Amino acid sequence: MDNRQWILVKRPVGDIDDETLALRTAQVRELEDGECLVRNLYLSLDPTNRVWMSDREQYLPPVAIGEVMRGITIGRVVASRDPRLAVGDAVQGVGGWQDYWVAQGGAATKLRDDGKTPLTLYMGLLGMVGCTAYFGMLEIGNPQAGETVVVSAAAGAVGSIAVQLAKLRGARVIGIAGSDEKCAWLVEELGIDAAINHRREKVYARLRELAPQGVDVYFDNTGGEILDAVLANLALNARIPLCGLISTYNATGRGSGPANYGAILIKRAMVKGFIILDYQARYGEAISALAGWHAQGKLKYRVDIVEGLESAPRALGRLFDGSNQGKLVVRVAADTAH
Amino acid sequence: MDNRQWILVKRPVGDIDDETLALRTAQVRELEDGECLVRNLYLSLDPTNRVWMSDREQYLPPVAIGEVMRGITIGRVVASRDPRLAVGDAVQGVGGWQDYWVAQGGAATKLRDDGKTPLTLYMGLLGMVGCTAYFGMLEIGNPQAGETVVVSAAAGAVGSIAVQLAKLRGARVIGIAGSDEKCAWLVEELGIDAAINHRREKVYARLRELAPQGVDVYFDNTGGEILDAVLANLALNARIPLCGLISTYNATGRGSGPANYGAILIKRAMVKGFIILDYQARYGEAISALAGWHAQGKLKYRVDIVEGLESAPRALGRLFDGSNQGKLVVRVAADTAH
Numbered sequence: 001m002d003n004r005q006w007i008l009v010k011r012p013v014g015d016i017d018d019e020t021l022a023l024r025t026a027q028v029r030e031l032e033d034g035e036c037l038v039r040n041l042y043l044s045l046d047p048t049n050r051v052w053m054s055d056r057e058q059y060l061p062p063v064a065i066g067e068v069m070r071g072i073t074i075g076r077v078v079a080s081r082d083p084r085l086a087v088g089d090a091v092q093g094v095g096g097w098q099d100y101w102v103a104q105g106g107a108a109t110k111l112r113d114d115g116k117t118p119l120t121l122y123m124g125l126l127g128m129v130g131c132t133a134y135f136g137m138l139e140i141g142n143p144q145a146g147e148t149v150v151v152s153a154a155a156g157a158v159g160s161i162a163v164q165l166a167k168l169r170g171a172r173v174i175g176i177a178g179s180d181e182k183c184a185w186l187v188e189e190l191g192i193d194a195a196i197n198h199r200r201e202k203v204y205a206r207l208r209e210l211a212p213q214g215v216d217v218y219f220d221n222t223g224g225e226i227l228d229a230v231l232a233n234l235a236l237n238a239r240i241p242l243c244g245l246i247s248t249y250n251a252t253g254r255g256s257g258p259a260n261y262g263a264i265l266i267k268r269a270m271v272k273g274f275i276i277l278d279y280q281a282r283y284g285e286a287i288s289a290l291a292g293w294h295a296q297g298k299l300k301y302r303v304d305i306v307e308g309l310e311s312a313p314r315a316l317g318r319l320f321d322g323s324n325q326g327k328l329v330v331r332v333a334a335d336t337a338h
Numbered sequence: 339m340d341n342r343q344w345i346l347v348k349r350p351v352g353d354i355d356d357e358t359l360a361l362r363t364a365q366v367r368e369l370e371d372g373e374c375l376v377r378n379l380y381l382s383l384d385p386t387n388r389v390w391m392s393d394r395e396q397y398l399p400p401v402a403i404g405e406v407m408r409g410i411t412i413g414r415v416v417a418s419r420d421p422r423l424a425v426g427d428a429v430q431g432v433g434g435w436q437d438y439w440v441a442q443g444g445a446a447t448k449l450r451d452d453g454k455t456p457l458t459l460y461m462g463l464l465g466m467v468g469c470t471a472y473f474g475m476l477e478i479g480n481p482q483a484g485e486t487v488v489v490s491a492a493a494g495a496v497g498s499i500a501v502q503l504a505k506l507r508g509a510r511v512i513g514i515a516g517s518d519e520k521c522a523w524l525v526e527e528l529g530i531d532a533a534i535n536h537r538r539e540k541v542y543a544r545l546r547e548l549a550p551q552g553v554d555v556y557f558d559n560t561g562g563e564i565l566d567a568v569l570a571n572l573a574l575n576a577r578i579p580l581c582g583l584i585s586t587y588n589a590t591g592r593g594s595g596p597a598n599y600g601a602i603l604i605k606r607a608m609v610k611g612f613i614i615l616d617y618q619a620r621y622g623e624a625i626s627a628l629a630g631w632h633a634q635g636k637l638k639y640r641v642d643i644v645e646g647l648e649s650a651p652r653a654l655g656r657l658f659d660g661s662n663q664g665k666l667v668v669r670v671a672a673d674t675a676h
Contacts, residue, residue, distance in 0.1 A: 025425040046473065057601075057604060058604055059604050106460070223599070223600070228595075242602055242603050243603075244603070245599075245600050245603055248600060254597045255597055256488055256594040256595060256597060256598060257487075257566075257594060257595030257597045257598070257599040258596075259592045259594055259595045260594040260595070261561070261583075261595040261596060261599070262561070262583050262586060262593075264393075264580055264609055264611040264614075265580050265581075265582070265583060265611035265613070266396055266397055266613075267394060267611065267615055268610075268612055268616060269610075269611050270608060270610045271602055271609040271610075272602075272606075272607075272608045272609075272611065273602040273603035273604070273605065273606050273607050273608075274603075274606055275603070275606055277602075278606060306395050314373075
C-alpha cells in the first residue's frame with residue numbers, strides 16, 4: 001500500500017523553504033504482533049515543529065536528515081494485531097507527516113469517539129494544546145481575581161485557551177496578536193478586556209495605558225520584542241510562564257536576548273520555562289477540567305483546517321507569518337467513519 | 339559640629355568618576371525629641387549603590403542630585419533624645435556617606451555589642467548581606483545533596499556566603515571569580531569543589547568539563563557573559579536566584595540581554611529575581627541560623643576595610659574592577675569603645 005511521507009532533507013536556515021522537506025512514496029510494511037496500522041486523518045502543525053527540524057539544543061532529539069518529519073496525528077486503525085485496538089478506532093499519537101503509520105506497543109492512544117466531539121478537538125482544547133494552557137496559566141502563572149494578565153500569540157492555539165482560563169479566574173486579560181481580525185475575535189468572541197495588534201501598535205506604550213498598575217502574569221509564547229515590552233511593564237512579583245519563543249525559531253545567528261532582563265530583578269519576577277511533556281501524568285486532570293468548561297460553553301475554540309498532506313510544509317509557515325486563525329491542522333484524509 | 343558629607347552632584351555615565359560626588363562640610367543640627375545623633379564608624383559599599391546613583395527604574399527612589407549619598411552604616415550614639423538608645427550604643431541604619439547622621443524614630447537599630455563580635459560582621463555575614471545569601475540560596479535555589487551549584491562573584495560579600503551555604507546542603511559547588519587569588523581562597527579556605535577565573539578561563543568550556551551533568555542551581559550576582567555561559571550549561575529543572583546584575587550597572591545604552599535565554603524554556607528552568615528588603619520580617623530567622631554556623635566555625639567571612647570617608651567613591655570602583663577581597667567597608671572613624 002502506498003504511503004506518502006514528508007522527509008526532512010535539509011536543515012532550514014531561517015524560514016523553511018521548498019528544499020527543507022521532500023514528499024516521497026514508500027510502502028506500508030507488514031504488521032507484527034502488538035502493532036496496528038493507522039490511517040492519518042489530521043496532522044497537527046505546531047511552532048515546535050520548526051525546532052525539531054533544527055539541530056539546536058532542544059527537549060527531544062532533532063528529526064534526523066532522511067527521516068519522516070515528526071508530527072502529532074489523529075487517525076483511524078485500519079488493521080490491527082494489537083488486542084487493545086480494533087479496526088475503526090480513532091487514535092492519537094506521534095504519527096508523523098505521512099498517510100499511514102505503524103503504532104507499536106501503546107504508541108497510539110484511543111480517543112473517546114462519541115460522534116459528537118470533533119476529533120480535531122483532541123489535538124487542541126482537549127489535547128496537549130489545552131494542557132499547555134492549563135498548567136502554564138493556572139499553575140505557573142496562577143492569576144488571582146483582579147490581577148492583570150497578558151498573553152502573547154493570544155489568538156493562537158494555546159494563547160486563545162490561556163486568555164479564557166485567566167478570565168475564568170477573574171483576572172483582567174490583555175491579549176497580544178498580529179491582526180485586527182484576531183484582536184476583534186479575542187475581545188468580541190472570547191470576551192477578554194483588551195487586545196493589542198503588535199504589527200500596528202507600540203506594545204510598550206499600549207501596555208502602559210492599558211495596565212498602568214503593571215502586568216502580574218505574562219504568558220509568553222513569543223519572546224523577542226514583545227517580551228521586552230512586557231518586561232518594561234511588569235508589576236511587582238510578576239510571574240512569567242515561558243511556553244514558547246516563536247519569534248526566535250526561524251532566527252539565524254545567536255540573537256540577543258531580552259534587553260530588559262534586569263526588570264526580573266527589580267520587579268522580583270519569576271520566569272519559569274515549561275514543556276508540556278513533563279505534565280504527562282496529569283493530562284487527565286487538565287482535560288477533564290477543560291472538557292467541563294467546554295461543555296458549559298465557557299471555553300471557545302477555533303480550528304484552522306488546511307486540506308491535504310501535500311500542503312503541510314507551506315501551511316507550517318502560516319504559524320510564523322501569523323496568518324492562521326486558531327489551531328492549525330492539516331486534513332490528511334476525509335474521515336468516513338461518521 | 340562639622341559633618342563631612344559626600345553629595346551626589348552628577349548622575350554617572352558608565353563608571354563613576356571624580357565629578358559624580360563632591361565632599362562638603364555641613365553642620366550637625368540640634369536633636370529633637372525621639373532622635374539621636376550617630377557617629378558613623380563603618381560605611382558599607384555595595385554594588386547596588388551604583389544603581390541608586392542612576393535614575394534608571396529601581397527598587398528604591400534614586401538618590402536625588404544634591405542629596406547625601408545613601409549608604410548603610412554602623413556607628414555609635416553620641417547624643418540621644420530617644421529613650422530606647424543611650425550614648426555609646428552601637429547601631430546600624432541607612433546613615434549615608436557622612437560622619438554623622440540624625441536617626442529619627444527607630445531608624446537606627448541597636449546591635450548586640452558583646453566586645454567579641456566585630457561590628458563589621460553586622461554589615462556582612464550577620465546583616466543584609468548574609469540574609470541575601472541565605473534566602474537566595476536556601477529558599478530560591480534550594481540545592482539538594484549531590485546537586486551542582488554555581489555562584490558568580492563567588493568571592494564577594496554575598497557570593498562567599500552563598501557557596502558555603504550550598505556546601506552545608508551537601509551540594510557540589512563551583513565558584514566563578516575574577517582572580518587566581520580569589521579562586522584559591524574559595525577552594526582552599528572555603529572548601530568549595532572548584533573555581534573558575536572568568537578573566538583567564540572560558541567559563542562555558544570550563545563548566546562543560548566541571549559540570550558535565552549540568553548546573554542545577556545558579557546563584558547569579560553578575561548577569562552578562564557569565565550568565566550566558568551558565569545558561570548554556572543548565573541541567574533540567576534548574577533554579578536561578580537572580581540576586582544582582584553587576585555586569586550591567588555601569589553599562590551605557592540598552593544592553594542586549596542573555597542570548598541564551600531560550601535555555602530557560604528548553605531546560606524548564608526557573609529564574610527568580612529577589613530584593614532582600616522583601617524578607618525584612620524574616621531577617622531574625624536567617625541571622626540566627628547564620629550566627630549559629632559561624633560560631634561552629636562552619637561559615638568563614640572576610641572583610642576588606644578601606645580607611646577614611648574621603649576614600650569612599652574610589653573604593654566603590656573596586657567592586658566593579660573586582661579588586662576587593664571580601665565585603666568592602668569604609669572605616670569612617672576609629673571605634674574607641676573597646
